[in-house]
Structures are given as C-alpha cells and as structure tokens.
Amino acid sequence: xxxxxxxxxxxxxxxxxxxxxxxxxxxxxxxxxxxxxxxxxxxxxxxxxxxxxxxxxxxxxxxxxxxxxxxxxxxxxxxxxxxxxxxxxxxxxxxxxxxxx
Amino acid sequence: xxxxxxxxxxxxxxxxxxxxxxxxxxxxxxxxxxxxxxxxxxxxxxxxxxxxxxxxxxxxxxxxxxxxxxxxxxxxxxxxxxxxxxxxxxxxxxxxxxxxxxxxxxxxxxxxxxxxxxxxxxxxxxxxxxxxxxxxxxxxxxxxxxxxxxxxxxxxxxxxxxxxxxxxxxxxxxxxxxxxxxxxxxxxxxxxxxxxxxxxxxxxxxxxxxxxxxxxxxxxxxx
Numbered sequence: 553x554x555x556x557x558x559x560x561x562x563x564x565x566x567x568x569x570x571x572x573x574x575x576x577x578x579x580x581x582x583x584x585x586x587x588x589x590x591x592x593x594x595x596x597x598x599x600x601x602x603x604x605x606x607x608x609x610x611x612x613x614x615x616x617x618x619x620x621x622x623x624x625x626x627x628x629x630x631x632x633x634x635x636x637x638x639x640x641x642x643x644x645x646x647x648x649x650x651x652x653x
Numbered sequence: 654x655x656x657x658x659x660x661x662x663x664x665x666x667x668x669x670x671x672x673x674x675x676x677x678x679x680x681x682x683x684x685x686x687x688x689x690x691x692x693x694x695x696x697x698x699x700x701x702x703x704x705x706x707x708x709x710x711x712x713x714x715x716x717x718x719x720x721x722x723x724x725x726x727x728x729x730x731x732x733x734x735x736x737x738x739x740x741x742x743x744x745x746x747x748x749x750x751x752x753x754x755x756x757x758x759x760x761x762x763x764x765x766x767x768x769x770x771x772x773x774x775x776x777x778x779x780x781x782x783x784x785x786x787x788x789x790x791x792x793x794x795x796x797x798x799x800x801x802x803x804x805x806x807x808x809x810x811x812x813x814x815x816x817x818x819x820x821x822x823x824x825x826x827x828x829x830x831x832x833x834x835x836x837x838x839x840x841x842x843x844x845x846x847x848x849x850x851x852x853x854x855x856x857x858x859x860x861x862x863x864x865x866x867x868x869x870x871x872x873x874x875x876x
Contacts, residue, residue, distance in 0.1 A: 588742065588745075590745060590779050590781050591823070591852075592854060594746070596875070597685035597710070600685050600688065614819070615818060615819045616781075616816070618743060618744070641710060642685060642686075642710060643685070643710035643736070644741050
C-alpha cells in the first residue's frame with residue numbers, strides 16, 4: 553500500500569510539474585526568432601534591451617532555438633516595428649515574429 | 654577550513670573584479686547599448702586594463718591603460734572600438750571590428766612621455782561550438798628622435814566541448830597563435846598559447862600557458 557501511495561504521489565507531482573511547464577510556455581505573448589544569437593553575451597544584450605521596455609514583464613532567451621519569448625504587462629502591446637527596432641539596437645537580426653495570443 | 658575556502662574564493666573574485674580583460678576585446682570589444690565593460694589582460698608582454706562605455710551596439714569608447722613588463726613603460730590612452738560589419742545568421746555570427754587608441758606612453762628608460770597610437774582590425778566568426786578570430790595591429794610610437802612602427806598579428810581557434818544553455822557555465826578550449834616580427838627577442842616572434850575560456854552571464858575569464866612557459870590570464874565584466 554505504501555509503495556502504491558509513493559508511486560501515485562510521484563506520478564501526481566510529475567503531472568503537476570508538467571502542467572506548470574505548459575502553463576509557463578503559454579504565458580508568453582510573443583515569440584521572436586532571431587539571427588545571430590550564439591553566445592551568452594548576445595542573449596544578455598537582447599535581454600537587457602527588452603527589459604528596459606516598460607511593456608515587457610518577462611523575457612526568456614533560448615540560445616539553442618535562437619528565440620526570445622516575451623510576456624507583456626496586462627493589456628499592453630508591442631508592435632512588430634518596435635520589436636524589429638529593439639532587435640536591431642541589440643545588434644542582431646530579426647527572422648520572424650509569432651503572436652501567441 | 655570553511656573560512657580558508659571563503660577567503661580563497663573572495664581573493665579569486667577580487668582578482669577577477671579588480672583586474673577586470675582584453676580577451677573578449679579580441680572578439681567582442683563592444684557591449685549592449687548603454688553598458689559598461691571592464692577588461693583586463695595579463696600576458697608575457699603587458700598588463701592591460703580597459704574601461705569602456707558602449708552608447709550603442711556599434712561603438713564603444715573608453716580608457717586603455719597598459720604596463721609593459723620588459724620596458725617598464727606605462728601607457729595611458731583613449732580607445733574607440735567600432736563594429737564595421739556584422740553578419741547575423743541562424744547558427745552563427747561574424748564581425749569585423751576596428752580599434753584605435755591614442756595616448757601617452759611614459760618611457761621608463763628616458764623618463765619621457767611620448768605619443769603612442771595603434772590601429773587594429775579584427776575579424777571573428779562564432780557558432781555555439783566553434784570560434785575563429787584573426788586580428789592585425791599596427792602600433793606607432795613617436796619617441797624623441799626615434800619614430801617606430803611595429804606590426805603584430807594573432808589568430809585564435811576555439812571549440813566548446815559541450816553546449817551550455819543561457820546563464821550556465823560555458824567552457825571553451827582555445828589555441829592562440831601570435832606573430833610579433835618586430836619584437837627584439839626572437840623567442841617572441843611566434844608564440845602559441847593553449848587556453849581555457851570560462852564564461853557565465855556577464856563574467857568571463859581565460860587562463861593559458863604559452864610556448865615560452867608564460868602565463869596568460871584575462872577577465873571581463875559587463876554591467
């Protein structure tokens with residue numbers, strides 16, 4: 553019985569972890585594909601540049617996939633033109649923009 | 654034991670912070686807009702400190718100070734770094750930089766201050782696993798009655814043994830080739846330096862030992 557309870561607990565906590573992951577992924581409003589993101593300094597550069605923008609609440613940089621994910625503050629927007637300008641100011645090149653919401 | 658360990662790490666951090674790198678200056682002399690970079694280099698030839706401000710992603714300006722071990726000369730100068738060209742690709746990035754410094758060289762032997770300048774062009778190409786660099790520099794010294802121009806060039810290749818995600822510790826194994834044809838000591842005409850580069854967040858350091866058994870230590874902080 554103890555073993556079953558333990559297995560069930562592990563299973564449930566895994567589900568919980570998985571749902572948290574999915575929920576976090578869905579929280580990002582914009583996914584930006586960027587060219588030239590090859591090192592931590594590059595990632596740091598775009599992170600700092602976007603963080604200074606008031607409408608950006610949270611930013612996640614994925615070097616492996618060469619993308620930036622943005623969560624905006626409630627009710628705010630960020631135009632494609634502004635995104636392109638910020639990427640260029642960071643020193644990189646914009647590939648594409650996906651709107652998740 | 655714990656106190657000793659803490660003291661050691663504090664000392665190590667202090668060395669990195671206070672001696673803050675030229676190494677990435679070899680590759681990335683400019684940081685993100687409105688940021689500062691403090692760099693330090695220690696090698697067979699000199700100890701160098703750079704303090705730079707990047708107003709944008711294409712330029713940085715700042716102070717360059719150097720102490721030449723052999724001659725005991727001191728350099729105080731202003732440096733301007735400029736990104737001439739950058740090619741951003743999906744999995745790689747390449748850059749062409751120019752660096753110019755103009756300053757005053759305090760000559761120990763003659764106890765005089767002379768004009769000193771240098772122009773450097775460097776090209777680098779980097780992916781998450783591979784790194785290549787070539788840099789050439791011409792230095793000019795206007796000594797009293799003795800004007801001299803010297804040429805140096807260097808190349809680097811690097812491989813990352815593993816690919817770390819953003820924010821984790823990145824490690825590079827690198828090999829640097831230096832050519833100093835104008836150096837008075839023939840042992841310094843060709844120098845080979847195997848080195849390790851460690852890189853995490855805004856901090857970077859490099860440790861190496863050259864073919865003349867001399868240590869190289871570089872570090873960088875960005876903020």
